[in-house]
Amino acid sequence: MIETQTNIRVRYAETDQMNVVYHGNYAQYFEVARAECIRSFGFTYKQIEELGIMMPIVDIQIKFLRPAHYDDLLTVKAILRELPIAHKMEFHHEVYNAEGTLLTIGKVVLYLVDAVTKARTTMPQQMLDKFKHKFEASTH
Amino acid sequence: MIETQTNIRVRYAETDQMNVVYHGNYAQYFEVARAECIRSFGFTYKQIEELGIMMPIVDIQIKFLRPAHYDDLLTVKAILRELPIAHKMEFHHEVYNAEGTLLTIGKVVLYLVDAVTKARTTMPQQMLDKFKHKFEASTH
Amino acid sequence: MIETQTNIRVRYAETDQMNVVYHGNYAQYFEVARAECIRSFGFTYKQIEELGIMMPIVDIQIKFLRPAHYDDLLTVKAILRELPIAHKMEFHHEVYNAEGTLLTIGKVVLYLVDAVTKARTTMPQQMLDKFKHKFEASTH
């Protein structure tokens, strides 16, 4: 299992008139957490795209337990329970406020598809190797 | 069962560099569809808020089957299968493009809470009556 | 001079905790108004892009006179004072609420650039002809 975390400061634009973060904006927070998770492997989501692979989201599920507020410094976790050997990546996310209270739980499923043919594909070997290396390191 | 539908034209701002609607923006499309659904009952979401009731989203689930593109004229359905007699409302959503192809399926659960005490509450009777009326009309 | 107008209903997502439309969201309202203005000429912004022309915004100016609120049905004007014969288009915008009160004034300058070479270009003749036709019709 791989778990990384990143900090996100809530922007004014992200609040709504309920004085909380608009629920739809958590998709962005999860996206940022995934990008940082992938960066921790030694490459970037951007580089995956430059290799001709796109990663559309096919499923997202979010449970909102408690609201986040303007200027909160959130901790957003990205958790990969399984090595993405096939065409699918499944990220689990958790959002905490600065007091360590769990605010939100989410799950995001992405497919790896060829940017040109749109056919499902897999992680390039060089990147998969880095995932494997990190997964192995995390279990020791 | 109540089912309403509303049209939404995809904005440029809502696309991302994958040339499709960014997945997080469907939360907004669903919100618009819910607001129009409630408007069809003869009152508005805004009026519910003015009565001191807030309706935070507690759960959202979205399945992305096919992408939506810039300038697409989408049809977004809001479906209420059950009369919201308690503190909970559950909306089902479907997004279709102009060719009638189903693009996205979603479910959104909201709680009715007192804006001041934050305690769970129920739909005001005058509004619930309008829901009942419409539900009864839809089954005949 | 060409002037078109379009209606936009304020979304909950577009409000912020000041209980008004977040100022940055007016850029989207103007975008929608421009797209509808161009559609009124008999073609679409999307079609311009499909001809290999992109229209990046190079300048935007907005004056916020009064706030817009959730669920307001806004009227957004797009005004073209000059025929876009060169590489530049200049749109003026005005936002009114349902009572006809002027809320916001804006100006947006776009460049027409070749999608491949990024060099400045001009409106394709077939489209420019439609602009001309509409401008001439508007002055009689």
Next chain:
Amino acid sequence: MIETQTNIRVRYAETDQMNVVYHGNYAQYFEVARAECIRSFGFTYKQIEELGIMMPIVDIQIKFLRPAHYDDLLTVKAILRELPIAHKMEFHHEVYNAEGTLLTIGKVVLYLVDAVTKARTTMPQQMLDKFKHKFEASTH
């Protein structure tokens, strides 16, 4: 003159199908830069609001010189040329990419208004003192 700078990593959600940051999103980048600028004075925008002062934006002007791209690590400057002794604050902004290339220039004017009466007001003395202190420190 006070000048602060903050880093913002471009999110996927912030790009559009032109493969660049959607122009309207710079309003958010400027907002983040202003919040960090104010934080550097020893208090926060949030605390100003808690004192019953709101700071609506009344004017924004942005010049887009070069595009920003996904995953770019931007540097966003917030520049205060004058001490905000009256009801007005004027911020200048500049956005640079990681290579130090200037991408965007902006100006944002805010008013300080009483949250209840909506009348124009001034910075609370305790905060103004911190501004003064920082301005004086910056000129020595």
